[in-house]
Each structure stands twice: as C-alpha cells, then as structure tokens.
Amino acid sequence: MTTSSSPGRPRDPEVDRRIARAALDVFGDTGWAGFAMETVARRAGVGKASLYLRWSSKQALLTDALGEGLPRVSDVDTGTLHGDLVELATQMLGLYAGPSSRAALRLSVEAGSIPGVAEHYEALRQAQILAARAIVRRGIARGELPAAASVTLLLETLMGGAMMHALTTPPERRPELANDTAAHARRLVDFLMHSVTAGAHA
Amino acid sequence: MTTSSSPGRPRDPEVDRRIARAALDVFGDTGWAGFAMETVARRAGVGKASLYLRWSSKQALLTDALGEGLPRVSDVDTGTLHGDLVELATQMLGLYAGPSSRAALRLSVEAGSIPGVAEHYEALRQAQILAARAIVRRGIARGELPAAASVTLLLETLMGGAMMHALTTPPERRPELANDTAAHARRLVDFLMHSVTAGAHA
Numbered sequence: 403m404t405t406s407s408s409p410g411r412p413r414d415p416e417v418d419r420r421i422a423r424a425a426l427d428v429f430g431d432t433g434w435a436g437f438a439m440e441t442v443a444r445r446a447g448v449g450k451a452s453l454y455l456r457w458s459s460k461q462a463l464l465t466d467a468l469g470e471g472l473p474r475v476s477d478v479d480t481g482t483l484h485g486d487l488v489e490l491a492t493q494m495l496g497l498y499a500g501p502s503s504r505a506a507l508r509l510s511v512e513a514g515s516i517p518g519v520a521e522h523y524e525a526l527r528q529a530q531i532l533a534a535r536a537i538v539r540r541g542i543a544r545g546e547l548p549a550a551a552s553v554t555l556l557l558e559t560l561m562g563g564a565m566m567h568a569l570t571t572p573p574e575r576r577p578e579l580a581n582d583t584a585a586h587a588r589r590l591v592d593f594l595m596h597s598v599t600a601g602a603h604a
Numbered sequence: 605m606t607t608s609s610s611p612g613r614p615r616d617p618e619v620d621r622r623i624a625r626a627a628l629d630v631f632g633d634t635g636w637a638g639f640a641m642e643t644v645a646r647r648a649g650v651g652k653a654s655l656y657l658r659w660s661s662k663q664a665l666l667t668d669a670l671g672e673g674l675p676r677v678s679d680v681d682t683g684t685l686h687g688d689l690v691e692l693a694t695q696m697l698g699l700y701a702g703p704s705s706r707a708a709l710r711l712s713v714e715a716g717s718i719p720g721v722a723e724h725y726e727a728l729r730q731a732q733i734l735a736a737r738a739i740v741r742r743g744i745a746r747g748e749l750p751a752a753a754s755v756t757l758l759l760e761t762l763m764g765g766a767m768m769h770a771l772t773t774p775p776e777r778r779p780e781l782a783n784d785t786a787a788h789a790r791r792l793v794d795f796l797m798h799s800v801t802a803g804a805h806a
Contacts, residue, residue: 431717435638507713510771515633527683527772555765558772562764563757569712570729570760593757594796 413456421446421453425467430504434516437464461518468509468522471502475526475534483541484591487560490533491587494561498568507569509587531557556594563590623648624656633704636718639666663720670711670724672717673704677728679735685743686793691761692735693789696763700770700780709771711800733759758796804806 425444429437439460457463464595473496478489497506513523532555541547567586579586585598626648641662645652659665672721675698680691699708715725736759743749769788773781781788 432637433635433714504713511709511713512635514775552791552795555791558768559765559792559796561760561762562766562768564764566760566764566767566787573716589754589757590761593754594761 415446417446417452418456420472421448421456421463422467422470424500425463426471426505429464429467430502430508433508434464434512434519439463443564459518461516464516464519465522468505472506472509472526473497473500475530475533477536479536479540481525483537483544483546484553484595486537487591487595488584488587490537491564491590492583494530495568495583495587496580498565499571499576499583501580503568503576503580504573507565510565512529530561536559560590563594566581619648619650619654620658621672623650623658623665624669624672627665628673628704628707631666631669632704632710634712636666636714636721640735641665661720663718664719666721667724670707674708674711674728675699675702677732677735679738681738681742685739685746686797687750688739689793689797690744690786690789692739693762693766693792694785696732696766697770697785697789698782700767701773701778702784703782705770705778705782706775709767712767732763736762761796762792765796 410447421442425437425442428441428445432441437460439453439457440450442460442463443453453463457466472494472504475490475493475497478486480486480489497503500506509519509523509526532551535553538547538551538553538556542549542551567590568576568579623644627639627644630644630647634643639662641655641659642652644662644665645655657667659668675695677692677695677699680688682688682691699705702708711721711725711728715722733755737755740749740753740758740765744751744753766789769792770778770781
C-alpha cells in the first residue's frame with residue numbers, strides 16, 4: 403500500500419491505520435468533491451503537515467487508503483458452481499455492506515472521474531471479472547453451466563444485486579447485514595440459479 | 605415540480621429548464637458536497653440572485669431539478685411477464701444511462717444523507733417497488749411465476765443488473781446504450797428468466 407509514500411521514513415502503523423480509516427470515512431461522506439488533506443487530518447486527529455510528509459497529494463492518500471481498506475475480491479474454488487457463486491456474492495456483500503461500504507459505493511460511481519484513482523478502481527474491477535470468469539470456466543468444465551453462459555450478465559446481476567441490496571439496506575442496518583453476508587449471498591445465488599420462473603406451473 | 609418555489613412569480617420555462625439541466629449536471633459531477641447555488645447559476649448562465657428568487661435553498665433547487673429531470677419508473681401491462689420485465693428494465697436503463705445518468709447514480713448512493721432529498725429518492729424507489737410488485741402479481745395470476753416469487757430479489761437483480769451495466773459502460777458509450785436500452789433490457793430479462801444453469805447437461 404505504500405508505493406506512493408516517501409521511502410525510508412519511520413512509520414507508526416497505528417497512525418497509518420487511523421489516517422487510512424479517516425480518509426475512507428471522509429471520502430464515503432462527501433466523495434471526491436469534499437476530500438481534502440485538512441479534513442482527513444482533522445478526522446484522524448493528526449497534523450496536516452504529517453499527512454503531507456507521508457503523501458504528496460490527496461490522490462496518493464486516497465489510493466493508499468482504498469488499497470488498505472477495501473477488500474479485494476478473490477476467486478475461491480469450493481468444488482461446485484453454487485459454492486463458488488455464494489463465495490463471490492459473500493465477498494461482494496462484504497465490500498458493499500462492510501465498514502468501508504460508503505467509500506466502496508462512492509468509488510463505483512465516482513472512480514472514473516478522479517485522476518489517479520480510476521486505475522485503482524479498474525484493478526478492483528479486473529479482480530472481480532477474473533474471479534467471475536474462473537467460476538464460469540469451472541462451471542462449464544463440470545457440466546454445471548452451458549458453454550455459452552454469459553460471464554458479463556452473471557457478474558452484472560450478481561454484483562448489481564449485491565450492491566442494490568446493500569444500497570437499499572438502511573445504513574443503521576448495514577452492520578447486521580455485514581455480520582451475516584453469507585445468508586443473503588445464498589438467497590441471491592439460489593434466486594439466480596433457479597431463475598424467476600422455476601416452480602411455476604408446478 | 606414547483607412546490608418549493610415562490611408562487612405567483614412569472615417564470616420563463618426555457619430558463620427553468622436550463623437551470624434544472626445545470627443543477628443535475630453539477631450534482632452529477634460533484635455530488636452534494638460540491639453542489640452550490642453559485643456553481644449552478646454559472647453553469648446555467650444566469651445570475652445567482654435569480655436562482656435565489658426562485659428557490660430558497662439548494663435542497664429545494666435540487667429537489668425540483670430531480671423531479672423535472674429524472675424519469676419516474678411506471679408500471680406498464682404488456683400482457684406477459686417477459687414483456688413487463690423488459691419494459692421495467694428498459695425504464696431502469698433509461699434512468700441510469702440517459703442524459704441524467706450521473707445524477708441518478710449519485711442519487712442512489714447519496715440520497716440518504718442529503719436533508720430534504722432523501723424523501724424524493726424514497727418516492728422514486730417506491731414507484732419502482734410498486735411497478736415490480738404489480739408485475740409479479742400479474743405473473744402469478746397468469747401462472748407464469750410461482751406464488752412465492754421474491755419481489756425483492758427480482759427487483760434487486762433486475763435494477764442492480766441494469767445499474768451495474770450502465771456503471772461499467774464507459775461514459776462516452778452511454779449515449780449509445782441510452783439509444784438502444786430495449787436490446788440490453790431483453791438480454792438481461794432473458795438471462796434472469798432462464799437462470800444461469802438453463803441449458804446445461806443438454
């Protein structure tokens with residue numbers, strides 16, 4: 403996470419963590435338009451000068467904080483398509499309902515227009531696409547999915563469904579969701595795997 | 605749309621439209637943190653004073669602009685579940701890919717924390733939920749859906765899938781998407797109706 407900070411400077415990991423937390427909170431509250439070194443310093447309870455000693459710009463500070471604070475989606479092979487999708491959906495819900503949910507939601511809307519941060523979001527997105535692709539590839543190999551299965555639509559409905567669920571969960575109830583992401587992930591995947599019309603005409 | 609503006613004042617509809625457009629553009633660019641009467645006035649090419657003559661606060665201005673500029677989702681009975689869902693998805697894509705897409709995306713992330721605007725977003729959401737409920741109710745009545753079909757999951761995957769598709773379409777390609785929302789809406793609904801595993805083991 404320290405690629406953009408000065409090399410060789412002694413660091414206090416506890417202060418670094420507090421600054422990263424404050425940076426994500428400020429970004430989550432106000433987005434890029436309200437993101438300022440001074441606001442982050444005040445929120446973290448450190449001097450503005452000590453922020454500038456560590457980061458040369460607010461882009462560098464935000465990029466480090468996002469790298470530190472936002473969980474990156476990774477591919478886990480559980481042995482079944484259902485298990486793999488539940489794992490992916492659980493990670494997405496963790497991202498959008500967890501302690502940095504507001505920053506994650508902001509990032510998905512704003513990333514493209516923040517210089518230097520767009521690349522970071524692209525890397526997050528790529529990790530999600532790679533995980534989804536690997537899941538679909540294994541699903542096809544196991545005969546659980548048709549060879550022409552759409553990775554894009556699967557990813558968009560799974561991620562979009564997870565994001566929309568977090569968005570429509572009132573902020574005060576998001577910690578509850580974050581504590582039990584797997585339960586909703588299973589409901590979401592069951593829904594997508596059985597399609598909206600399964601069971602009709604029964 | 606003019607509930608919060610002064611009554612009895614002569615209005616120029618063309619100026620009103622320009623101001624509403626500018627307000628949505630500023631909100632789309634910077635969110636609430638960067639939303640200021642002065643910025644909107646400059647963007648619309650009118651004096652700040654004339655904005656204050658019409659709206660007493662920036663909340664009132666933004667609420668009017670959102671009411672004017674964001675299409676409200678409505679329920680259309682096409683006679684089939686597939687047709688109804690395509691219509692709903694087309695409207696959602698129009699919202700998230702159309703000329704006010706950035707404001708619509710911002711609103712979904714920020715609405716809850718903007719005093720006086722949260723209610724407006726809630727009304728938009730309620731219209732979407734009512735439309736989805738009516739579609740599911742008709743689908744069950746026609747025997748196209750099981751009686752226990754989840755309105756929430758259907759709405760979250762359909763809306764979330766539409767939103768995610770718009771979000772991951774680069775801004776310069778969104779007008780192209782906005783011009784042909786029905787084509788993607790059909791792909792999305794076909795995917796949701798056939799489920800990810802349909803056709804496997806064929």
